[in-house]
Each structure stands twice: as structure tokens, then as C-alpha cells.
Amino acid sequence: MTTTTAPTAATGPDRCPLPSPRGPLSEAMTALLTGAGRTFPRVADADPYGEDLQLALALSHELVYRGVAGVEDDLEWDPAQLAARAEMQDHFLAALRADVAGGDDLDDVIEELLVEPADGEGVSHHFARDGEAWQFREYVAHRSHYHRKEADPQSWVVPRLQGAAKSGLVSVQNDEYGAGRGARMHSTLYADMMAELDLDPTYGAYLERTPWPVLAEVNLQTTCGLRRSLRGAAVGQFAVIELTSSPASARLVQGIRRMGLGPATEHFYAEHVEADAVHEQVLRRDVLRPLLELEPGLARDVVFGIQATEHLGGCFAAHALPAWREGRTSLLALLT
């Protein structure tokens, strides 16, 4: 399961390997994608925060990124696949709307994001304090579901924006994509770190064992990106990433040094300390401000995007931290 081949040596385009189904929805989605079936079960009965729905939705969403191994590219626009995706997105969004506080006081919500808790109990605090290297490898395997396509889910919102907000957001994306240098793309830096940690940097290598909270975070990003009606929420979830990443990355750098991990690993997070300190400013000044000047009515959606992202981040911490405390794997199967 381990390889040290960096993806720069890839011989063809990335394709996500097809994972094992986790229930009726992911089984039916797999059948849709492989041509083995055309029906989809009732979504309303499924747990919106369950392994089955989140994997089925992640599979459907993967078609808008690099695609799934063995699946026809045109299935991206297959009506049955799209109908199943929309129904799962609606079910998931309804659950999130019910579980967050809501409101439209964006200044207040941003203020809260910018205050660093002195007694934080989250994942980055765990690693800064006393997390162990095997847990950190698991963390990196989890997060590869996002970071191997880092910035891609946020790019969907670009054509939905206009004026200064679009320009500001693209300037942040330019930095995420390495400002014209492929080797500096954050998704590439992540692959370098994975190789250094003796993890498989192949796109989608850990989807099989990635639990629902991680899938749900990216599913929310993709849902907001693909739906123009949720452009405010897409910017909101982008803001959470950019506003909270710098101090969290600094704590991870602290932990990485304490655990004695390698230079590529430290560099990935050190880069985010520096980059996201800039991105925070650009997001507030050059994205959120002009967006809300143009469309003040979007404040409620931006707040929803922020709160839903925070909620799912909390679900991941509530999943991983107890497992690590008890010496169990936080993945669906142990890393080798």
C-alpha cells in the first residue's frame, strides 16, 4: 500500500479508484456508474450523515473532478446519476440547515472565526500538544480526500461571481495553484508530504477507508460550488478554510517538529501559515466585502456556508479524537 512515487511521475490522468459500497445508496450509485443498474433507492430514509449516503454522493461528485476508474466520462451528465445526486444533496442540505444556528449577522460570525480559542480541543491542538506520528499519518490520509484536489471545489464558484469579488477570489486561487508553477501547487506539495510519510499519494488512494465526516466536508464544498443558488455558501465555506487555516497550520508545524517528521511535511503546513495569513485578508477585504455590497441578500447563505463547514469540522474531530484517545484507527481500516 506504500509507494514513494511522486505524482509528477504520473503516466496518465488521475482516476479515483472505485471503492466498495457501504449500503444501498452507494451500491446503487456504483451500479449506475458501472452500467449494472439504472434504479436508485429512496433517499429520504437514509441517514444524511451516514457512510452510505456520503460515499454515494462523493462518488457522484468525483465525476466532476478527475473521474472514477472504469467509468465513462459522459456519465457526468447521465440523467439518472444527476437525479440521484440532486436528491442526496437536498437531503444532506436539509439536515445541515436544521443543525446550524443560521442568521445573517456575518460580522459576528467572522469575528468568532477570527478569535483563537485559548483552550482549543480540536485536531490541530491535539497534534501541537501530544498527538502521535501514526495518528498524524491517519490525519494526512483523511485530508488527502480534499488536499489532492485542493482549491478545485472552490473554483466552481468563480463564474457565479462578478466584479471585484471574482478578482479577489481568483487571486487566492492563483496562490493555491502555485501561481504558474506546478511544483508549488498545494495539491502537489500535499503529494510530496504523503510520499515522505510513506503514504500513497495516488489520487483517491484512501477513499476506500475514508469515513463519512471527511466525505461530507468535501461533498458540501462541491454541492455549494455546483449550485449557483448556493454561491454565498460556497464563499462562506471558502472563508472558513482561509480564515482558520493559518493558526491551525502553525499548531500542526509545532506538532510536526515535536514528532520529528520530515521537511516536506513541515513545509506543507508552514506554507499554509504564511499563505493563509494573506488569504484571510484578501477574503475579507476583496471577496466578502464586494460580494455583499453587490448582493446584500447573500449574507444568510454566507453564514450558512460558514456554520455548516464548522459543524462538519466538529463532526470530524468528534470522530477522530476519541478513536485516537483509545488507540483505535480513525479510518475505516488500519493503514499499513
Added chain:
Amino acid sequence: MSADAAPAAAAEEPRRNRVVVSDDGPLLVDGPVEISLPDGRTVSADRPVVAICTCQRSSIYPLCDTSHRRRHRRKGLR
């Protein structure tokens, strides 16, 4: 200046680097830049926009690491 000359004149306008002064955070400077420090060190920063620390609390000084942010006691999940 004739109307015809206006576009050419505009094109010759130098592209100025922007420095943004914020009331609660770093200076934002168009990169790449070289920053000379009082102790003789020079720090290069290549990104398109560079955030320069003004609160002197940054652990990666002279660059900003968001250490200027307020801290308070609350349960954090990050």
C-alpha cells in the same frame, strides 16, 4: 493630448505595486519582495501578495502568521 494618444499614454502608465494598510492586521504588499531587517537579514517572499507583520508577535516575522488575533477562553474544535 489628443484623444488618439490617450490609450497609448494609459498603456505606458507604470504598474504600481500596491501596499494596503489595514487597521487590525498586517501590511499587504504586492510580491515578490525582499525585506531588509535591522539585524542585517534579508527575507525574500515570492507570493503574489505578501502579508508583513506589524504587531511584532509573529513566529515567522517579518511575515504575518495571524498572531495579532485576539485569544479568549472558549472550547475550540479546530
